[in-house]
Amino acid sequence: MSSTTTLTEVHWFFACKTDDVPLNGGVCVKYKEEQIALFHFSRREEWYATQNMCPHKHQMALSRGMIGTQNGEPKVACPFHKKTFSLEDGRCLSDEAECSLKTYPVKIEEDRVYIGFYGGFDKLSLTNI
Amino acid sequence: MKVVVIGNGMVGYKFCEKLVAKFEPGTYSLMVFGEEPRPAYDRVHLSEFFSGKSADDLLMAPANWYADNNIILHTGDPVKEINREKKAILSHKGLTVEYDYLVLATGSAAFVPPIPGVDKKGVFLYRTIEDLEMMTAHASKAKRGAVIGGGLLGLEAAKAMIDLGVTDTHVIEFAPRLMPRQIDDSGSKILQSKLETLGLTIFTNKNTSCITGDESITGMQFSDGTSIDVDMLVISAGIKPRDELAKAAGLETGPRGGIVVNEKMQTTDETIFAIGECALFNGMIYGLVAPGYEMADVVVATLSAAEKAFAGFDMSTKLKLIGVDVASFGDPFVPAADCRTVVFEDTMKGVYKRINISTDGKYLLGGVLIGDAAAYNMLLQTTKNKVALPENPEDILLGSRGGDAPQGVGVAGLPADAVICSCEGITKGAICSAVEAGNETFDSIKKCTKAATCCGGCAPMVKDIITYTLKSQGKYIRNVVCEHFNYSRQELYDLIKIKKIKSYDDVLDELGHGDGCEVCKPVVASILASLWNEMILVKGNDTAQDSNDRYLANIQKGGTYSVVPRIPGGEITPEKLIVIGEVAKKYNLYTKVTGGQRIDLFGAHVSDLPAIWEELIAAGFESGHAYGKALRTVKSCVGSTWCRFGLHDSVSFAIQIEERYRGLRAPHKIKSAVSGCIRECAEAQSKDFGIIATERGWNLYVGGNGGSKPQHAILLAADLDSETCIKYIDRFLMFYIKTADPLTRTATWLNKLEGGMDYLRNVVINDSLGINAELEAEMQSLVDNYKCEWKEVVDNPELRKRFNHFVNAPEEKDPSIQFEMMRDQKKAAGW
Ligand code: SRM
Ligand SMILES: Cc1cc2nc3c(=O)[nH]c(=O)nc-3n(C[C@H](O)[C@H](O)[C@H](O)COP(=O)(O)OP(=O)(O)OC[C@H]3O[C@@H](n4cnc5c(N)ncnc54)[C@H](O)[C@@H]3O)c2cc1C
Ligand code: SF4
Ligand code: FES
Numbered sequence: 001m002s003s004t005t006t007l008t009e010v011h012w013f014f015a016c017k018t019d020d021v022p023l024n025g026g027v028c029v030k031y032k033e034e035q036i037a038l039f040h041f042s043r044r045e046e047w048y049a050t051q052n053m054c055p056h057k058h059q060m061a062l063s064r065g066m067i068g069t070q071n072g073e074p075k076v077a078c079p080f081h082k083k084t085f086s087l088e089d090g091r092c093l094s095d096e097a098e099c100s101l102k103t104y105p106v107k108i109e110e111d112r113v114y115i116g117f118y119g120g121f122d123k124l125s126l127t128n129i
Numbered sequence: 130m131k132v133v134v135i136g137n138g139m140v141g142y143k144f145c146e147k148l149v150a151k152f153e154p155g156t157y158s159l160m161v162f163g164e165e166p167r168p169a170y171d172r173v174h175l176s177e178f179f180s181g182k183s184a185d186d187l188l189m190a191p192a193n194w195y196a197d198n199n200i201i202l203h204t205g206d207p208v209k210e211i212n213r214e215k216k217a218i219l220s221h222k223g224l225t226v227e228y229d230y231l232v233l234a235t236g237s238a239a240f241v242p243p244i245p246g247v248d249k250k251g252v253f254l255y256r257t258i259e260d261l262e263m264m265t266a267h268a269s270k271a272k273r274g275a276v277i278g279g280g281l282l283g284l285e286a287a288k289a290m291i292d293l294g295v296t297d298t299h300v301i302e303f304a305p306r307l308m309p310r311q312i313d314d315s316g317s318k319i320l321q322s323k324l325e326t327l328g329l330t331i332f333t334n335k336n337t338s339c340i341t342g343d344e345s346i347t348g349m350q351f352s353d354g355t356s357i358d359v360d361m362l363v364i365s366a367g368i369k370p371r372d373e374l375a376k377a378a379g380l381e382t383g384p385r386g387g388i389v390v391n392e393k394m395q396t397t398d399e400t401i402f403a404i405g406e407c408a409l410f411n412g413m414i415y416g417l418v419a420p421g422y423e424m425a426d427v428v429v430a431t432l433s434a435a436e437k438a439f440a441g442f443d444m445s446t447k448l449k450l451i452g453v454d455v456a457s458f459g460d461p462f463v464p465a466a467d468c469r470t471v472v473f474e475d476t477m478k479g480v481y482k483r484i485n486i487s488t489d490g491k492y493l494l495g496g497v498l499i500g501d502a503a504a505y506n507m508l509l510q511t512t513k514n515k516v517a518l519p520e521n522p523e524d525i526l527l528g529s530r531g532g533d534a535p536q537g538v539g540v541a542g543l544p545a546d547a548v549i550c551s552c553e554g555i556t557k558g559a560i561c562s563a564v565e566a567g568n569e570t571f572d573s574i575k576k577c578t579k580a581a582t583c584c585g586g587c588a589p590m591v592k593d594i595i596t597y598t599l600k601s602q603g604k605y606i607r608n609v610v611c612e613h614f615n616y617s618r619q620e621l622y623d624l625i626k627i628k629k630i631k632s633y634d635d636v637l638d639e640l641g642h643g644d645g646c647e648v649c650k651p652v653v654a655s656i657l658a659s660l661w662n663e664m665i666l667v668k669g670n671d672t673a674q675d676s677n678d679r680y681l682a683n684i685q686k687g688g689t690y691s692v693v694p695r696i697p698g699g700e701i702t703p704e705k706l707i708v709i710g711e712v713a714k715k716y717n718l719y720t721k722v723t724g725g726q727r728i729d730l731f732g733a734h735v736s737d738l739p740a741i742w743e744e745l746i747a748a749g750f751e752s753g754h755a756y757g758k759a760l761r762t763v764k765s766c767v768g769s770t771w772c773r774f775g776l777h778d779s780v781s782f783a784i785q786i787e788e789r790y791r792g793l794r795a796p797h798k799i800k801s802a803v804s805g806c807i808r809e810c811a812e813a814q815s816k817d818f819g820i821i822a823t824e825r826g827w828n829l830y831v832g833g834n835g836g837s838k839p840q841h842a843i844l845l846a847a848d849l850d851s852e853t854c855i856k857y858i859d860r861f862l863m864f865y866i867k868t869a870d871p872l873t874r875t876a877t878w879l880n881k882l883e884g885g886m887d888y889l890r891n892v893v894i895n896d897s898l899g900i901n902a903e904l905e906a907e908m909q910s911l912v913d914n915y916k917c918e919w920k921e922v923v924d925n926p927e928l929r930k931r932f933n934h935f936v937n938a939p940e941e942k943d944p945s946i947q948f949e950m951m952r953d954q955k956k957a958a959g960w
Binding site for chain 2 (some may be wrong): 015016020021022023024025027028029030035038041043044053057058059060061064065066067068069070071072074075077079080082084096097
C-alpha cells in the first residue's frame with residue numbers, strides 16, 4: 001500500500017452543468033480519449049460516474065442504461081442485454097463471472113459537475129496494489 | 130490432507146467446488162492439473178460456441194476463482210505418470226507433486242474408428258473448444274459435410290455444421306436407426322423425418338470403408354459400394370475413456386476401457402479415486418454430467434469420513450436436437466409382454482410419445498418423447514418415485530378427454546425425497562424447506578439451493594414447487610412486478626387508473642417503495658402510456674422508458690440505431706420511396722425491406738436521429754414504433770383492387786386499422802394483418818389479431834404469433850361488417866392491455882386466460898363482464914390522443930438535446946463505432 005498517497009492527488013474534470021443530465025438518468029462525458037458514464041440519481045440526490053463501456057460485449061452504452069436499486073444498492077442496467085452493475089463499486093450484480101466497471105468520484109459545485117481522476121492511476125489499479 | 134486432481138473438466142471442477150464447500154480452509158491443500166489450455170468449461174453447452182458464446186462465457190468459474198479458493202491450477206500441463214509407491218505424480222512440464230489422495234477426472238476422448246484416411250485434413254472431432262475453433266476455420270471453405278455417428282453427439286455436430294453454413298450435411302449411422310441407445314424404433318423414424326425436413330440427409334445401415342482425397346478429404350466410400358463427395362467430416366462414433374495413466378500405473382481397467390471403481394469411487398488403490406467419464410462402475414461408463422457430479426459428491430463425502438455410496442444413476446435425458454425435443458426416461462424399451470404401452474403419434478406435426486406402464490396399470494416404467502417433451506419432468510418424477518397412476522393412465526400422456534380438469538400427477542404428488550434437479554442432486558424437500566425459510570423467488574432458490582443452475586431443465590418444475598409450497602402455506606400467490614412493487618401488472622394498472630397518476634416517480638411514491646429498477650420502470654411506463662397516451666419522453670418519464678423507447682429507435686450491435694418509418698398496409702408511393710432512398714444515402718444507412726412490409730434503415734448515429742426524422746416527417750412519414758411494445762405493422766395483401774380472387778379491399782382496411790391503433794402501447798408488441806380472401810397471402814392467422822375477407826364480410830382471428838413459439842390465431846367471430854369488426858378489436862385489445870402480464874404476447878395471454886377462447890368470446894361479444902362500453906370509450910380516447918412522438922422530438926430543442934452522444938462535445942460522434950462493407954452497403958462490425 002505504498003502508493004496510497006497518490007489517492008489524494010485527484011484531478012477534477014469539469015464535465016457539464018447539473019441540468020444537462022436528465023433526472024434519474026445518465027449522459028456520456030468525453031474525457032481525453034475516454035468515455036465516462038455520468039448518472040444523476042435524483043431520487044436519492046446522488047451522482048455516480050463509471051466507465052461508459054459495458055464489459056459484456058464492449059459496447060459504449062452504459063450512459064444510456066436505466067438506473068435503479070437492488071436491495072437498496074444503486075445500479076445501472078446495460079441497454080444491450082440488461083446486465084446490471086453496482087454504481088457504488090462497479091461490480092456486476094447479475095453475473096459473478098463478468099468484469100467490474102471502473103468507478104470515479106463526482107463532485108458538484110453550484111451547478112457544475114466534476115468527475116475525479118487520479119493522477120496517472122485509476123482507482124481500480126490502486127485498490128489492487 | 131494433500132489432494133491432487135488430474136483433469137480439469139466438468140466433473141474435476143465440480144469436485145473442487147464441492148470440496149471447498151465441505152472443508153474448512155486450511156485443512157487441505159488442493160492442486161489441479163489440466164491438459165487443456167483453459168480452466169474447466171461447460172462442455173454440455175459446447176455447441177453454443179457457434180451461437181455466439183465465447184470461450185470465456187462457457188467457463189465453469191472465472192480463472193481467479195481457483196486462486197480465491199486456495200486451489201493451485203496448472204492448465205496446459207497434463208500429468209504423465211503416477212508413482213504409487215512414492216504417492217507422487219509427474220507432470221509434462223516436470224513438476225513432481227506428492228499426494229495423500231489422488232482423484233482421476235480425466236474424462237474421455239472421442240472414439241475414432243480405424244477407417245483408412247481419418248487423418249486427412251478436414252476431418253474433425255467434436256469434444257473441445259479447440260476442435261470447434263478448427264472446424265470454424267475450415268467451414269468457410271467447405272460446402273458439403275458429413276458426420277459419422279447418428280447418436281446424441283453426432284446430431285449436435287450436424288447442427289453445428291449447419292450453423293457454420295455447411296447446409297448440405299449428411300449423417301451416417303451404422304445402426305438401422307438414429308439414437309439407437311436412447312429411443313425406440315418409431316421414435317427414431319419420426320425424429321429422422323423431422324430432421325430431414327430441416328435439411329439434413331440421413332443414411333442408416335451405412336458403414337464407412339474409407340475416406341478419400343489426397344491431403345484433404347474429398348469424399349467417403351461405404352461398404353455397400355456407394356460413395357459421396359464431402360469436404361468436411363466430423364467423427365462422432367462414441368467415446369473412449371481416458372484410462373491410459375491409470376493403466377500404466379497398474380490400476381485395474383475394463384476390457385473396453387474405463388478405470389474400475391467401487392461404490393466409493395475408489396480404484397484398486399484405495400487412495401486413488403476415479404470420477405466422471407473415465408470411471409467404470411458395475412461395467413458401465415456414465416457419459417452424462419449428472420452422474421459425474423454425483424460421483425464427485427461421493428468422493429468428497431468419503432474424504433470427510435461420511436458414509437455415501439454411488440448407487441448407479443438414472444440415464445434419462447432431455448435434449449433439443451436441431452430444434453426438435455427428444456427425451457427418454459426410465460426404461461424406454463420394456464418388452465411388450467412385460468408392460469402396457471400407450472403410444473401417441475402425429476406424423477404431420479412430428480410428435481411421438483410412448484409410455485410404458487406396469488401390467489397392473491399402477492406405475493410408469495419409462496418412455497420416449499419426440500417433438501414435444503413438455504411433460505418430461507413430470508413423467509420422469511412419476512417413474513422415479515413410483516407415484517401411483519390415475520385410473521386412466523393414458524391421461525398423463527394425452528390429458529383428460531372428458532371435459533374435466535386434467536387428471537395428471539402434479540408436484541403435490543411427489544415424495545419429499547424426489548430428486549428434482551439431478552445435476553446438483555436437489556430434492557423436492559430441500560426446495561420446499563428453502564421456500565419455507567423465506568426464499569420465495571426463483572432467483573433466491575437458485576442462489577441458496579443451486580437447483581436449476583446447471584442445465585436448467587428442471588426450471589419449470591422448480592417454479593411449480595415454489596408456487597405449490599407458498600400456496601400450501603396459505604400465501605396468496607401473485608405475480609408481483611419486482612422488489613419495488615408488491616402488485617401484479619394488472620393490479621398496478623387498475624390502481625394507477627383509479628388514482629389518475631401520471632408519472633413514474635409518483636407511482637413509485639404512492640404505490641411502491643425504494644428507487645425502482647430496470648424491471649418496474651418499463652412496466653409502469655407502458656401502463657402510463659396505455660392509460661393516458663401522453664408523449665412518452667416528458668414529465669420525467671423519459672428515463673423510465675426502456676432504452677429503445679427512450680431513444681425512439683432500436684439500439685443495435687455497436688451502438689447505432691435503426692429508423693423505421695410507418696408504411697401502413699405496405700402501400701407506398703414512388704415519391705416517398707425516393708425520399709427514403711435519399712435519406713439513406715445522405716446519412717449512409719444500411720437499407721433493408723423488413724418482414725413486416727416496410728423499410729428499415731440501420732446504422733444511424735444517435736445524434737443523427739432527429740435530423741433524419743425531420744426530413745422523413747417533412748415528406749409525410751411518421752414513427753413506425755418499431756422500438757416500442759406497441760402496434761407494429763398491419764400487413765396486407767393487395768386485395769380486390771387488383772387481385773382476381775380478392776373479395777374486399779384489404780389494403781384500405783389494413784390502412785384504416787393501422788392508423789386507428791398506431792402508437793398504442795401494450796404489455797408486448799402487437800401485430801396484425803388483413804387478407805383479401807381465404808388464400809391468406811397476408812398471413813393474418815399468424816398475428817395477434819388477423820382479418821380475412823369472406824363473401825359476407827370479415828372473419829376476425831385473435832391470439833396468433835410467429836416468433837420462437839409460433840401459434841395460429843383462433844376465430845373470434847365470423848362474417849362481420851367493418852364497423853363491428855373494429856368494435857370487437859377495440860374491446861379485445863383493451864381487455865388484453867388491462868389484464869396481461871408484462872412482456873406477454875396475446876397468444877400466451879390467451880393460453881393462460883382461465884376459460885380460454887370461450888371466456889374471451891363471452892367478454893368481447895356477449896359483454897359478460899359488462900365492461901364493453903368502457904373498453905370502447907378508453908380505446909377511443911387513446912385513438913384521439915395519438916401524436917407522432919418523433920414529430921414532437923423534432924420540434925422540441927430540449928428533447929433534441931437528449932440525442933447527443935457526448936454531453937460535453939455535442940457535435941462529436943461516438944468514435945468507437947465501426948462498420949464493415951458487405952454487398953455494397955455497410956454492416957455493424959462484429960462484437
Ligand atoms: C427488422 C425485422 C427483421 C427484418 O429485417 O425483416 C425485425 C427485427 C427485429 N426484431 Fe423481429 N423483426 C422483424 C419482423 C419480425 C417478424 C415477422 C413479422 O412481423 O411479420 C416476427 C415474427 C412474427 C411475430 O412477432 O409474431 C418477429 C419476431 C420477433 C421477436 C419474437 C416475438 C415473440 O413473441 O416470440 C422479437 C423479440 C421480442 O420482441 O421480444 C423480435 C425483435 C426484433 C428486434 C427488435 C430485436 C431487438 O430488440 O433489437 C430486431 C431489431 C430491428 C431493428 O434494429 O430495427 N422480433 N420479428 C422485422 C421488422 C418488421 C417491421 O417492419 O417492423
Ligand atoms: C458436444 C457435447 C455435448 C454434450 N451434451 C451433454 C448433455 O446434454 N448432457 C449431459 O449430461 N452430458 C453431455 N455431454 C457429456 C458431458 O460433457 C460429459 O459427460 C462431461 O464433460 C464429463 O466430464 P468429465 O470431467 O468426466 O470429463 P471432461 O469434461 O472430458 O474432462 C476431462 C479433462 O481431463 C483432461 N485430461 C485428460 N487426461 C489428462 C491428464 N493426464 N492430465 C491432465 N488432464 C487430463 C482432459 O483434457 C479434459 O479437460 C456432452 C458432451 C459433448 C462433447
Ligand atoms: S430473427 Fe429478428 S431478432 Fe433474431 S436476428 Fe433476425 S432480426 Fe434480430
Ligand atoms: S453489452 Fe452490455 S449487457 Fe451485453
